[in-house]
Amino acid sequence: MAGSGELFVDLVRVETRLWNAVDVRLRAEHGLRLGQYDLLTVIAGRHECRVLDLVHEVAITVGAASKAVDRLVEAGWCRRVANPADGRSSFLELTPSGVSALSGARRTYEEEIARWTSRLLSPGALEELANALRTIRAALEAEQRP
Amino acid sequence: MAGSGELFVDLVRVETRLWNAVDVRLRAEHGLRLGQYDLLTVIAGRHECRVLDLVHEVAITVGAASKAVDRLVEAGWCRRVANPADGRSSFLELTPSGVSALSGARRTYEEEIARWTSRLLSPGALEELANALRTIRAALEAEQRP
């Protein structure tokens, strides 16, 4: 049990610094924040994505998600379309501009992450890391699921 | 190179959810936020800790660090003492109340993190994960060093 705390500190520091490194490049080269890139990717990857789906996937509050979507809409990358089955919610869809912003940013995103992962670790160590993170993520989401 | 993006998303989700899980328990059981626990640990672990040392260790801005220290002082966990060698900066020190808050919180912190790491992965997988994170952290800090 001792030592897990150090592991967590390393996890937090890596996440913070890697997030910042990717964010700096996305903002400079594509005018897109990493948080927005993240949301656009979730919207693109779900069939009928609602605000609450973003909340559960990204683990932010409903209010923050609602305002973040406002900013995506304002930037022209996303729109709300009526949900015919439930008048309380809308489905979120990328606009053509959103699709193109996302695909332009993806190259930078993958490249910067690869600099600190696949170019730094052996294929075996990378695979182990990916497996461990998947395992922990699944356990956390199983318990924290609403 | 493809697939590193997924790894990063898992890293971010694990960090967010694990941070939240620990933060909830620390606030409920010890009246301490995880961000404050983190700063107090850094201060406790450095001989003559200045505000700029927090900035470099935790990767926050100078303004945020200065205000965070104000709140630690206000809570009675920390004090600024004059730096005799440099009148521009102070050394940060834990008060007895800060030392006891930290040691009380440490048990909860280690226990909650262990739930999602050492109790979830084999000793070998845990060791691999710790090594990978240490490697990536060292590389990021070497490049981002001020």
Next chain:
DNA sequence: TATTGTTATACTCTATAACTATA
């Protein structure tokens, strides 16, 4: 002139909760 730290502005996110509309 450069460094350390404080302070200020504007924006984003947090927790929390009131509120509307719909199921």
Next chain:
DNA sequence: TATAGTTATAGAGTATAACAATA
């Protein structure tokens, strides 16, 4: 009554920059 989402408040973070004090 419960759920989906919007809106509002206060507190804490971000970026950015002006600023004071000291090196």
